[in-house]
Amino acid sequence: MHKYEIMYIVRPDLEAEATEAVIESFNNTLETQGATVEKTDKWGLRELAYDIQKHSKGYYVVLNVEAPGAAIDEFTRLARISEDIIRFITIRDDE
Template identity: 50%
Template structure:
């Protein structure tokens, strides 16, 4: 398994309970596919570098994971589907 740094940005309009559920769902993607989430760092609401879908702010979440390629692909697939995630990236360390 490789180490990855995964970052995704959630719409700032998402309520706190829904945001926590979404973060938990993303973490479970990795756990359910035999990967390990070593660190979850919630940066909170920050300004975006540029406007995305008429939004100027986003809720940033950074994960450090030891994951299989399959788990990363599943994360990307789910992130594409979820309307509350406006951007994501997974980079191998």
């Protein structure tokens, strides 16, 4: 298993409970695929450098995980089809 840093941006027009549900859902997806979520850092609502899908703000979340490749692939698949995530990036963080 490798260490990864995942950053994603949740749509700003969701209610606070819905935003928390999205974060919890993606954490659970990673954990059911055999990953360990070491840290969930919620940066909160921030201004975007440029509009993404007609949004000028977004709710930033950063995850530090230790996961097999299959878990990252499943996260990527779900993030691409989710309407609640407007942008994401996954970086392998092995030293």
